[in-house]
Amino acid sequence: MNKAVKHIYLCVFLMLLLGVPAVLAWQQSENDTMALAEPPSGEQQQLQETKNSVHRGWFGIPDTNPQSRLIRALIIVIITSTVCQVVLLIWILINRNRIHAVEAKTGRLLEQFQTLLVDYLFSENNNEQFREIQRIAAFDFDRRILINQMIDLSINLSGESKEKLRDLYFKLELDQDSLFKAHSSMWHIQIKGFKEMAFMNIKEASQQIRNALKSKNNILRMEAQLALVRLNEDDPFGFLDDLKRPFTLWEQLNVHELIIFHNLPIPDFSRWTNSTNKTVVIFSLRMIQVFKQTGAMQAIINCLSHPDREVRHTAIRVCGEIQLHDTLPHLKHIYKSEDRDNCLAIIHAMEKMRNESMLGFLKLVLDKEEDVQLQIGAAVAISKMGETGISALVKLMKSEYKDYQIIIRHVLDKRIN
Amino acid sequence: MIISGIFSDVFFYIINNVIFVLTCFIFGTYLTLAAISAIALRNYLRKNSYVDYNSIILAPFTPSISVIAPAYNEARTIIENTRALLSLYYNNFEVIIVNDGSTDETFKKMVETYSLERVNYYFDYRIPCERVRGVYKSKNRSFKNLMVIDKVNGGKSDALNAGINVSRKDLICCIDVDSIMEPDALLKMVKPFMEETDKKVIGTGGVIRIANSCLIEDGQIKEIRLPDNFLARMQTLEYTRAFLLARMAWGKLDGLLLISGALGLFDKETVVKCGGYSIKTVGEDMEIVVRMRRYMAENKLPYQLTYIPDPLVWTEVPSRGRQLSRQRNRWTRGTLETLITHRKLFMNRKYGRFGMLGYTYWFFFEWLTPIIEFMGYIYFTYLVIFKLVNWPFFLVLLAFVYTFSVMISAFAILFEEKTFHKYKSRKDVLNLLLVSLAEPFFYHPRTVWWAIRGNIDYLLGVRRWGKMERTGFGKGKKQKVKVREAKTVQQLKAEKQKEP
Numbered sequence: 001m002n003k004a005v006k007h008i009y010l011c012v013f014l015m016l017l018l019g020v021p022a023v024l025a026w027q028q029s030e031n032d033t034m035a036l037a038e039p040p041s042g043e044q045q046q047l048q049e050t051k052n053s054v055h056r057g058w059f060g061i062p063d064t065n066p067q068s069r070l071i072r073a074l075i076i077v078i079i080t081s082t083v084c085q086v087v088l089l090i091w092i093l094i095n096r097n098r099i100h101a102v103e104a105k106t107g108r109l110l111e112q113f114q115t116l117l118v119d120y121l122f123s124e125n126n127n128e129q130f131r132e133i134q135r136i137a138a139f140d141f142d143r144r145i146l147i148n149q150m151i152d153l154s155i156n157l158s159g160e161s162k163e164k165l166r167d168l169y170f171k172l173e174l175d176q177d178s179l180f181k182a183h184s185s186m187w188h189i190q191i192k193g194f195k196e197m198a199f200m201n202i203k204e205a206s207q208q209i210r211n212a213l214k215s216k217n218n219i220l221r222m223e224a225q226l227a228l229v230r231l232n233e234d235d236p237f238g239f240l241d242d243l244k245r246p247f248t249l250w251e252q253l254n255v256h257e258l259i260i261f262h263n264l265p266i267p268d269f270s271r272w273t274n275s276t277n278k279t280v281v282i283f284s285l286r287m288i289q290v291f292k293q294t295g296a297m298q299a300i301i302n303c304l305s306h307p308d309r310e311v312r313h314t315a316i317r318v319c320g321e322i323q324l325h326d327t328l329p330h331l332k333h334i335y336k337s338e339d340r341d342n343c344l345a346i347i348h349a350m351e352k353m354r355n356e357s358m359l360g361f362l363k364l365v366l367d368k369e370e371d372v373q374l375q376i377g378a379a380v381a382i383s384k385m386g387e388t389g390i391s392a393l394v395k396l397m398k399s400e401y402k403d404y405q406i407i408i409r410h411v412l413d414k415r416i417n
Numbered sequence: 418m419i420i421s422g423i424f425s426d427v428f429f430y431i432i433n434n435v436i437f438v439l440t441c442f443i444f445g446t447y448l449t450l451a452a453i454s455a456i457a458l459r460n461y462l463r464k465n466s467y468v469d470y471n472s473i474i475l476a477p478f479t480p481s482i483s484v485i486a487p488a489y490n491e492a493r494t495i496i497e498n499t500r501a502l503l504s505l506y507y508n509n510f511e512v513i514i515v516n517d518g519s520t521d522e523t524f525k526k527m528v529e530t531y532s533l534e535r536v537n538y539y540f541d542y543r544i545p546c547e548r549v550r551g552v553y554k555s556k557n558r559s560f561k562n563l564m565v566i567d568k569v570n571g572g573k574s575d576a577l578n579a580g581i582n583v584s585r586k587d588l589i590c591c592i593d594v595d596s597i598m599e600p601d602a603l604l605k606m607v608k609p610f611m612e613e614t615d616k617k618v619i620g621t622g623g624v625i626r627i628a629n630s631c632l633i634e635d636g637q638i639k640e641i642r643l644p645d646n647f648l649a650r651m652q653t654l655e656y657t658r659a660f661l662l663a664r665m666a667w668g669k670l671d672g673l674l675l676i677s678g679a680l681g682l683f684d685k686e687t688v689v690k691c692g693g694y695s696i697k698t699v700g701e702d703m704e705i706v707v708r709m710r711r712y713m714a715e716n717k718l719p720y721q722l723t724y725i726p727d728p729l730v731w732t733e734v735p736s737r738g739r740q741l742s743r744q745r746n747r748w749t750r751g752t753l754e755t756l757i758t759h760r761k762l763f764m765n766r767k768y769g770r771f772g773m774l775g776y777t778y779w780f781f782f783e784w785l786t787p788i789i790e791f792m793g794y795i796y797f798t799y800l801v802i803f804k805l806v807n808w809p810f811f812l813v814l815l816a817f818v819y820t821f822s823v824m825i826s827a828f829a830i831l832f833e834e835k836t837f838h839k840y841k842s843r844k845d846v847l848n849l850l851l852v853s854l855a856e857p858f859f860y861h862p863r864t865v866w867w868a869i870r871g872n873i874d875y876l877l878g879v880r881r882w883g884k885m886e887r888t889g890f891g892k893g894k895k896q897k898v899k900v901r902e903a904k905t906v907q908q909l910k911a912e913k914q915k916e917p
Contacts, residue, residue: 071810074817081820088827089850092834096846099838188463195467218614219464249611253476260475286478341686372541410539415554 106145112136113149120168121161134172147174151199155261166200175202182208187220194227203231221245226254229264236264240272240280247279252286270296278308285311289318297324304330313342320349328353332361344377351381356388363392366404379404379411436793437814443786444821446778451828453666458726458836470604473611474508480610481509482603482682483584486594487576488514492521494595496530501636502592503563507603511562513580514594518547518570532556533565538583544693546578547571573678574694574701581685581693590682591702595733597628597638598680602729606682609723616719619709620683622668622676623729624660626839627653629736638731643845646736651860654852656734658829661726661836668724672775674710674755676722678702680730687712687720698758699880700751707759707776714768728837742867749871750879752784787868794862819857826853 113133120129137146147169154165169175181193182205194209196202209231212224229236237255240247258264270293272284285303288296303315304327312334319327331346338346347365350358358381365378382389390412397408410416473479484502488495495514502512516524527533538552546568553565568579577591588610592598599605606621629649632640644650667673676683678701691712694701706722713720735741756779763780765772800806830849833839840846 071813074813078813078816078820081817081824084824085820085827088824088831092827092831092846092850093843095831095834096838096843188466192467246614248614249478249480250608253472253478253611256476256478257472290477372539372543376539406537406539409537413537415534415536415556416538 105141109136109142109145110149113146114153117149117153117165117168121157121164130168130171133168137172143172143174143177146172147177147196150174151196154199169200175200175204178202179205187215187217191220191223194223198227198230201231206231222248222251225251226258229255229258230262237267237272240275240283243275243277243280247277247283252279252283255283256287256290266291268296269293270299273299273303278306278311281306281308281311282314285314285318289321292322294322294324297326300324301327301330304334309339309342312338313345316342316345316349320345320352323353325353325355328355328358332358335361335365340371340374343374347374347377347381351377351384354384354386356385359385359388359392363396366396366407372407375407376410379407380417383411436789436796439786439789440818443782444825446782447662447825450666451662451825453669454662455832457665457669458661458832461726462836468608470601470608473604473607474506479507479509480588480607481586482507482588482590482607483511483513483580483586483685484590484592484603485513485515485577485580485584486592487517487573487580488519488523488594489517489570489573489576490519490521490523491594492519492523492526495523496526497636498594498597499527499531499563499636501597502594503560504600504636505598505603506600507607509586510590510603511564511584511586513564513566513583515566515568515576515580517568517572517576524565524567527565528553531560531563531565541582543582544578544689546575546582549579552583572696574696574698577701578693578696581688584685587685588682589685589688590680591678592681592730593679593732596625596679597633597636597731599727599729599731600637602680602727603682605725605727605729606680609725610682610684613721616721617687617713618684619687619713619720619722620676620681620706621723621725622664622673622681623725623727625656625677625679626728626731627656627734628731629733631731641839641841643840643842643848644734644736648738648741648860649734649736650848650852651856652734652741654826654829654849654856655860657833657849658826661832662825662829664724665726667775667778668722670774671721671770672778673722673724674707674771674775674779675703676706676724679732681706683709695758698751698754699747700755703751704755704758707755707762710771711759711762711768714771726836728839738863742863742870745864745867746871746874749784749787749868750875752779753872753875756780756784787865788872790865791869794865822857822861823853826856 113136116129116133116136120126120133123129133146137143150165150169154162157165175197178193178196178200179202181189182197184190184193190212193205194212197205197209206228209224209227212220213228215221215224225239228239232238259266266287269284269287269291272280273288273296275281275284281303285300287293288300300315300318303311304319306312306315316331318324319331328350331349335343335346347362350362362378362382366375366382369375369378379393382393385392393408393412396404484505486498486502491498499512499514514527516527532555533553534556535551536554540549540552548569550567550569553567555561555563564583566576566579566583568576571579580591581589588607590603590606602623606623609621610618612618626641627644627649628638629644629646630642631638632642644653664673664675681702683705687709688705691705691708693705695704695708698704710720710722735744756776759776762768762772762776764777768776797806827850830846830853834846840849
């Protein structure tokens with residue numbers, strides 16, 4: 001049954017369950033009032049007159065009094081709340097049974113499919129396994145489990161086995177399931193479809209995925225982008241050219257994972273260091289660092305004078321991580337104009353490069369800076385220069401000009417870092 | 418006489434109506450929050466249903482984290498809990514344990530178990546804190562990401578500030594050392610920071626669950642059970658309601674004022690710029706969040722505070738009335754201190770939803786409601802004494818309040834069932850439902866009284882934390898394991914008897 005129809009049924013059921021008792025209660029109270037309001041006759045009238053009574057609702061409160069209406073409203077809320085509790089209790093218990101049943105069935109199916117898939121992939125004559133898989137995966141739920149299992153398996157496969165698994169996916173017409181999901185009106189199901197299609201390299205719904213790039217839903221847009229990176233073999237990273245929204249660290253991480261695990265061709269990331277989108281520039285710099293693209297030095301140097309602080313920070317870090325010694329004069333040059341964090345990043349970059357030509361500069365930092373972290377950073381960078389650095393520090397320790405003892409003792413203590 | 422009669426009529430009319438309208442308003446707010454929370458929970462679960470958190474572990478550019486755990490007289494649990502922290506599932510983190518002048522064997526045990534030795538650490542008092550006696554690292558390289566600070570006692574905030582001063586990472590995760598973190602808690606908490614767009618993420622909070630009676634081995638939860646103790650059970654329901662209904666909704670509404678001190682992940686840069694934790698309050702967890710938000714808003718920096726509904730940390734709650742009373746007293750004082758310190762926020766448009774909604778909600782619902790409720794009790798007693806009560810009307814009102822409260826609790830249990838489904842036993846869930854029936858009579862009035870005591874203590878200038886005696890997870894563990902072994906032996910015997 002369609003999920004939406006199920007929801008409608010559920011709503012109608014709840015409305016009946018809650019509404020009927022509420023309406024009945026209301027009517028009952030109306031009847032009571034009406035009965036009291038009917039003109040009494042004879043003895044009753046006398047009795048009523050002697051009591052000097054007016055029309056009274058529940059609890060003896062005059063019916064014209066707003067309190068009577070209030071009490072009715074309260075009683076309706078009480079009935080509704082009580083019915084709600086009973087419904088919730090039943091719901092909770094049914095849900096619990098359903099969860100247990102689904103868990104048990106999923107476990108059983110996963111085990112079955114795993115054995116059958118492995119047998120199918122690694123045996124010569126696999127018709128029997130194919131028929132068996134086809135027989136078990138007859139219903140929607142079973143097919144969903146099978147798709148999940150095949151995707152999990154495909155991560156650890158390569159070459160012929162991976163192709164065989166993909167063929168099986170098509171033979172079982174699971175691609176139709178994925179396409180159906182990709183066209184769903186619910187974003188989370190659409191994403192599931194995109195993911196499956198990307199994994200199994202199904203290009204039929206690429207247009208649908210492209211349409212999702214214009215969606216207002218951030219998550220859907222992001223997942224569509226990731227799916228296209230895999231499906232667009234000609235220029236998987238072309239989307240970076242005109243990406244306007246922020247390219248989050250989470251997306252960057254996923255793209256990086258795609259490159260690593262799915263052997264995507266690694267482009268020259270310096271192509272995007274001039275992007276107007278700062279997050280794209282940061283991603284490019286990160287990728288330059290990860291893939292050690294030392295040829296991109298000029299692009300990195302340009303980024304050292306980028307107007308955005310974060311971009312400059314990333315560029316400084318990249319210089320240190322991939323040991324671009326030629327950038328040292330630039331780093332030294334920008335030191336004065338940078339904020340504390342970027343200054344610290346420059347010193348850390350120098351520490352990574354262990355270049356003796358920076359000894360004088362670092363001594364100056366140790367001497368002139370008032371921020372302890374910068375002083376410690378400079379001393380660490382000096383200590384990493386080997387014998388020259390250590391002897392320089394020892395000399396400074398004995399200096400009478402300034403008390404460097406605590407900082408240098410900290411730096412020379414190998415147990416700390 | 419006539420004037421006084423009119424006056425008393427007006428007085429009673431106002432009192433009756435104000436209390437009633439307020440009750441309806443509170444219930445309406447709870448229902449609205451529950452609805453918002455349901456939407457937020459559904460979206461969160463959908464969004465994360467296909468997320469592989471292992472990707473974070475493998476990435477070379479994930480944010481680095483310092484886990485800071487202050488410890489004061491935690492000798493019973495410190496070793497096990499430090500071990501659990503060291504085995505958290507994350508690729509770039511350090512654990513900083515701050516011994517806040519413990520008078521028991523906490524520090525000695527740490528030194529012995531983790532082979533600690535004092536290092537020549539240059540301690541930078543960037544954020545002021547009490548004197549640090551020494552910084553210790555382990556001789557064993559397996560514990561290279563452990564750092565222990567031994568300092569003069571200065572309270573939890575002071576210990577956290579000392580931890581922040583030695584932190585060398587991008588984010589700081591502040592936790593109670595007696596809590597047990599889920600192994601993947603850091604992965605889940607760091608994700609919102611990685612999803613940051615044009616708004617800086619300054620903090621993330623998660624759900625705190627109750628560990629009393631759970632089966633714990635090696636500092637990790639092995640089997641989740643509903644607490645055996647009555648008070649702890651009540652708190653289980655209370656926590657479920659607070660975290661899954663209220664905070665989830667406030668996270669969505671951008672009105673969060675509190676990230677629980679038991680677990681919170683913060684942007685270190687922002688914390689340092691705000692001057693670290695305040696040592697002047699006993700509600701430091703709420704105060705730091707409010708101060709960070711104020712700092713961002715006043716400097717016109719776009720920011721967000723996120724909240725995730727995953728159960729991330731398990732903590733032992735007080736199981737005795739006196740302990741619980743002290744805890745609640747402290748919470749009330751902490752709330753009041755923060756509300757007074759940051760009174761500028763009250764209904765202040767400049768602070769957006771944070772000032773208009775978040776602060777106002779805390780002011781009326783968390784602080785003022787218990788006071789009004791208490792006044793209601795006094796007023797009712799007066800009516801009873803002077804035989805002024807319309808009993809049938811009273812019973813209807815009572816039934817209204819009771820059934821509605823139970824319904825809200827039932828919704829909270831349903832949310833738990835539909836989302837994380839942590840209590841596997843059907844008996845536990847039924848017990849929780851039974852607890853929801855008993856709570857309004859046997860637990861809630863006590864919380865009101867503790868809140869009143871907190872207010873009185875605040876006015877009297879009481880600033881102490883209050884002692885929390887813990888049974889320790891280690892003790893619980895042994896008991897539970899024994900029960901398990903006994904069961905296993907019985908089962909084996911039964912099986913043997915069945916054999917031909």
